[in-house]
Amino acid sequence: MSDLIIFLTLLVIGYISGSIIEKKHFKSIIEREAQLRSIRVIGVKRVPERFNKVESQLVQGSVVISIDYFKKIAAGLRSFFGGRVSSYETLVERARREAILRMKQDAADWGAQAIFNQKIETASVSQGAKGQVGAVEVYAYGTALRSTKGGQP
Amino acid sequence: MPILTVTNVETVPGKTIVKHLGMVSGNTVRSKHVGRDMMAGFKNVFGGELKGYTELLNESREEATSRMTEQAEAVGANAVVNVRFSTSSVAAGASELFVYGTAVVVE
Numbered sequence: 001m002s003d004l005i006i007f008l009t010l011l012v013i014g015y016i017s018g019s020i021i022e023k024k025h026f027k028s029i030i031e032r033e034a035q036l037r038s039i040r041v042i043g044v045k046r047v048p049e050r051f052n053k054v055e056s057q058l059v060q061g062s063v064v065i066s067i068d069y070f071k072k073i074a075a076g077l078r079s080f081f082g083g084r085v086s087s088y089e090t091l092v093e094r095a096r097r098e099a100i101l102r103m104k105q106d107a108a109d110w111g112a113q114a115i116f117n118q119k120i121e122t123a124s125v126s127q128g129a130k131g132q133v134g135a136v137e138v139y140a141y142g143t144a145l146r147s148t149k150g151g152q153p
Numbered sequence: 154m155p156i157l158t159v160t161n162v163e164t165v166p167g168k169t170i171v172k173h174l175g176m177v178s179g180n181t182v183r184s185k186h187v188g189r190d191m192m193a194g195f196k197n198v199f200g201g202e203l204k205g206y207t208e209l210l211n212e213s214r215e216e217a218t219s220r221m222t223e224q225a226e227a228v229g230a231n232a233v234v235n236v237r238f239s240t241s242s243v244a245a246g247a248s249e250l251f252v253y254g255t256a257v258v259v260e
Contacts, residue, residue, distance in 0.1 A: 121240065
């Protein structure tokens, strides 16, 4: 009986705090995305040759985001029936957008106008001791370009 | 000598490659300590960012990158192009970060 109470308490705590944190995070992501819109992110590998008066540097951003207890249970139930695991979808989306934002922030601090060849890597950090830790890591990186004097971005 | 330029495109934009010096790489294997793992387990109930892990992975990546650039400097390069990162878990609780690229001389 006490086990059930602990389980339900964790579930409720996870649901409430998880959704508050998620809502806050999405709000801040949307705000910062609007601020950093001026930096163009381009996925191509080859930098056009007319961009010849530029400096370049590797920029990067990474984030590790944890699941909450409610998401864990919801996903566990979902894996029984199959189908979309929407509780994880939002988690990974958050992590990815956050990593890209951090990369863009890194580029903005350096004074870049564009980022070329952006790559994203996703890894799960779940193989902790006893397999207890459930988290997703996203790492975004690319080559930032800024124009030197008299150059064109 | 100016600081080494690192890019993940095939060239250094705005410059020309005059010499290729082969591949350089750097790696590091890190494991998280118990305190951090406990905190992370705690965070698993509430959700949210695991700042300790983010820092740990950033530090490890920086270290791998600096090993790579040291190697590049040792062979006389002034830039590393086409850099790639890869992560793999070698054992429970430890992960390897590997970074590699091509050392070049640019003008």
